[in-house]
């Protein structure tokens with residue numbers, strides 16, 4: 001019962017946040033310089049035509065009218081249409097100002113629906129890689145604070161942190177895919193194309209996980225119930241794998257939630273470098289083409305994803321540690 | 327082997343055990359030797375630093391750096407554990423169980439108590455099935471009188487009170503049917519009524535489960551109560567071992583003798599407590615119908631915690647007024663109300679002629695010159711960076727009294743009065759002992775020449791000897807300055823020694839207010855009697871715990887049931903107690919109690 005109430009409250013809060021984010025993005029996009037109609041119609045189009053198209057699209061109405069119309073659309077599940085992309089794929093250039101294809105411009109929703117799973121796949125794989133790297137190093141470091149596993153965890157984190165991701169991406173692409181031809185790198189043509197960018201991302205996140213783990217594991221190890229557990233007759237393995245891990249899981253979970261949200265919303269550089277057709281690449285193109293509806297759509301979808309991930313993380317945390325009541 | 331032989335065989339035999347603090351090169355235990363028979367309860371008593379906890383840990387194979395066994399033997403059923411650490415570790419949690427004094431942090435907070443009990447048993451006896459372990463855990467939880475054991479099995483440690491958690495830890499120790507239970511200070515953190523229950527429980531368990539118990543504690547009355555024999559540890563050596571009656575009647579060692587002599591008493595030969603001052607004069611503090619509640623978020627939304635209810639008493643000039651009660655009884659909340667730190671939701675608190683509960687903040691500040699609070703914790707309440715003199719002068723500065731030279735003189739005078747060396751005027755408080763810090767706190771409170779001093783657990787952190795000195799100091803100051811004291815405390819023995827009148831609190835209420843002698847010799851409320859019966863003392867008990875004390879702990883101050891709050895634990899409860907809340911009523915001119923038994927117990 002209280003769980004339902006809790007969920008309802010959190011979802012309502014989330015909806016408000018998403019609404020505010022979209023209002024903000026909507027306003028910002030309309031006050032920054034650069035007229036999207038000019039871009040769409042091309043530099044050669046006569047001023048009158050541009051005004052006509054703009055008025056036609058409702059772009060000359062007051063912002064709140066436009067926003068109202070937009071929100072009404074969202075409520076019906078319609079994120080609008082892209083300014084520039086046709087339904088069939090590649091972006092249209094600015095040349096076709098006669099605009100016969102207007103009706104077939106791509107739905108923002110389907111553009112996002114096509115690339116979001118790609119990013120999700122990338123983010124999940126990156127998360128898995130990062131955990132595989134960080135869990136043993138972090139837990140081990142936390143079990144031996146001050147000793148060499150702890151220092152090793154610190155050193156390796158420092159190394160990982162200081163590798164710029166674009167540099168690492170390029171080096172690995174050259175090495176593993178061009179030279180050794182182990183994994184493909186550029187574009188997307190099957191699952192194998194996810195591996196390399198995911199690995200680069202994992203290296204980027206791993207230090208945060210290692211750090212959080214060493215700190216929380218060491219913290220749990222110093223608590224009295226761990227000390228007493230051995231006297232009570234529990235074995236070292238039981239103590240570490242059942243009690244220490246479980247008690248250090250909450251801080252880790254919070255971190256993973258944040259990291260995962262960041263992966264979903266902003267793997268711009270990596271997707272760009274590897275030409276990986278996910279949300280990041282979509283965002284970059286949308287921004288460069290001043291594709292307002294698309295930018296808005298992406299912002300709203302990622303904001304909603306943040307909210308949901310947060311709720312899931314908090315719920316998971318209360319299941320692990322019942323003291324954190326909702 | 328006959329039963330007789332089994333009983334005479336020793337279970338544990340410690341020979342010349344020496345434990346060294348390797349970093350300092352000094353011995354914490356020096357040649358400790360003793361035997362423990364199966365099923366025997368042996369108390370080990372000693373002051374802090376006597377090595378008793380080190381002994382407990384050495385026996386539980388729980389010594390860690392820099393402590394090390396450097397000599398002697400620990401023979402458990404004939405095998406030397408010192409030479410065979412692997413075997414010793416194997417025994418830990420199986421044959422030798424350990425229960426410590428800090429039940430609050432002893433279990434994993436993220437797992438239910440039941441799951442951890444099962445886990446522990448299966449760790450040491452993997453052949454036992456989970457089902458069976460579960461049944462055993464519930465059976466033992468019932469045996470230690472945890473109410474609704476089935477349900478409690480599925481609850482988390484944070485849902486247990488301190489007393490229940492300690493019971494659960496005893497269950498944890500007994501899960502594996504150990505031959506030896508090491509109980510290290512297990513009643514230390516508990517309230518007296520709960521501690522008394524745990525002691526009784528331990529003796530019962532000793533009978534039912536035939537476990538030998540090594541009972542380590544720092545209070546002589548508790549040790550004598552608990553055990554068949556008492557062993558006194560002093561400076562890392564065993565100085566004496568006797569049955570309790572023998573130890574009290576004819577202590578052999580000088581240390582034991584002083585220990586017994588210095589022990590404050592409840593019933594016999596107490597200090598001459600001042601007679602209650604005349605009640606014809608105007609009360610210095612007068613509390614009427616005071617209540618305070620706090621909001622918390624409980625399992626089902628908001629809940630109200632009734633921290634203080636129906637509190638009523640008068641304090642007269644020259645009084646030593648005591649407020650006693652166990653943890654959670656609302657003492658601290660009441661202190662905050664009396665000192666104006668918080669305002670009551672209902673009722674009035676008059677200090678002289680002014681209602682503290684409604685005085686403006688400015689007025690309150692002015693009033694504080696005349697009533698001062700001396701806090702409990704001698705380490706937390708002093709700013710470590712200011713010199714002692716400045717700390718004492720601070721209240722004078724705040725109230726804008728005197729010029730520099732005058733303030734200095736007054737601070738020095740206060741220092742010499744409380745017995746602090748005036749030469750330490752410029753030094754920092756960091757070097758002071760607990761007792762000296764408490765003196766400094768008193769000096770700081772008294773430079774303003776207040777009329778009323780409120781002492782919140784002021785003496786709790788001090789040892790017996792130091793407490794005695796402080797009490798003498800309070801008496802002297804009272805004679806010189808005409809102070810009135812309110813002592814807020816959980817310690818009946820302390821209150822018995824100094825207070826002229828005493829209020830007993832239970833679940834936020836004053837259930838009894840009476841002069842010292844009257845309260846101790848003719849208590850009017852069943853809870854007072856329960857409290858007195860549980861107080862640790864070497865004297866012959868006036869009130870037997872078996873008659874005065876029922877199982878159970880105070881109900882939660884959230885969602886209080888109607889009627890008398892003590893009804894659930896009261897041996898005399900009858901129908902009317904469940905429906906009607908008793909009010910404080912006069913038993914004669916000076917004693918008040920809130921119990922339906924006073925007016926004959928019949929329904930009105």
Ligand code: SF4
Nearest residue numbers: 890893896903921922
């Ligand atoms: S009112 Fe009843 S329940 Fe309460 S203390 Fe008196 S006899 Fe016991």
